[in-house]
Amino acid sequence: MTKFKKPTKAVLSDAGFGSRFLPIVKTIPKSLIPLGNKPAMQYIVEECVHAGIEEIIIVATPEGKPMYEDYFTNPVPRMRALLESQGKMDRYKSVEEILNFPKITVVLQDPELPYGNGSPFVSVRDMIDEDEAFIAIYSDDIVVGGEGAVKALMDEFDRRGGEISALMGAQETPGREVEKYGVIKFKEGTDEVEFMVEKPKMEEAPSHLAVYGRYILTPKVFKYLNKDETGKDAELWMTDAVSKLAGSDGGVYAVTVADGTWCTTGDPKGWFMTQLKMVMDENKYADEVKEFVARY
Ligand code: G1P
DSSP states (O other), X not given: OOOOBOOOEEEEEEOSOOGGGTTGGXXXXXXXXXXXXXXXXXXXXXXXXXXXXXXXXXEEOTTHHHHHHHHHHOOOHHHHHHHHHTTXXXXXXXXXXXXXXXXXXXXXXXXXXXXXXXXXXXXXXXXSOTTBOEEEEETXXXXXXXXXHHHHHHHHHHHTTTOOXXXXXXXXXXXXXXXXXEEEEEOTTSSBEEEEEESOOGGGOSOSEEEEEEEEEOGGGGGGOOTTOOOGGGOOOHHHHHHHXXXXXXXXXXXXXXXXXXXXXXSHHHHHHHHHHHHHHOHHHHHHHHHHHHHO
């Protein structure tokens, strides 16, 4: 099995229409919607930085690109000057934290590619060396609490000595929940993935182990992310590509992440529950919020 270099780059996709979240996503990209005082995307950047990632590439929509560039680079000098004159520089610290992140590049999805969650990653193919593995993230999936999934994937990459085709974060999912996700089937009696099915009916699901939006991919996956290999709804699916990779090359494994809670924020209900979980976990407001919820 080919040995790949450990990831130093993370590709974070927010290039979809996010139509479950219309109308707000008409103007604000899905992962710039805040959870508390930070956008979802920032939690993901922090998870990557914590795991030692040195370069972040965000794949955005044409509307989203300038907003991400502003968010991650604008030092808002007018605000800084006012806060300084008022002796409130402690409030500016959170802006400095953002400005100190490692290199963040925002790129557009290749307009020639079909719609689908595989396309943002093919769009940055030229930014990835042939022998390097990279982190790939759907930026509407947040890990609340704990070290996050990127660190767990990096540790697993080390444990396997870089000899992989792909690694993915996974979690046991109860009952009908499984119908919302990509679901894993292992090769009999091994820890190697045989294939994945996207959003199966519960009765047909090969397991209850759902993939969440965290992968370590190798450039091998690009062989199966061609614009004429679309699947369901004429979209280009990462699930299909990784499934084909598992079937042909092998070396695809899943990592169950127990440290932290996987929350999906890509629709208003998921976003609201994530927000609530974060607030309940946050000591400062937790008791008041619990009391408020109990009262109503
Ligand atoms: C996407 C993927 C799916 C994965 C899920 C995790 O689905 O297609 O395989 O399990 O993210 O959140 P979506 O959330 O876009 O419906």
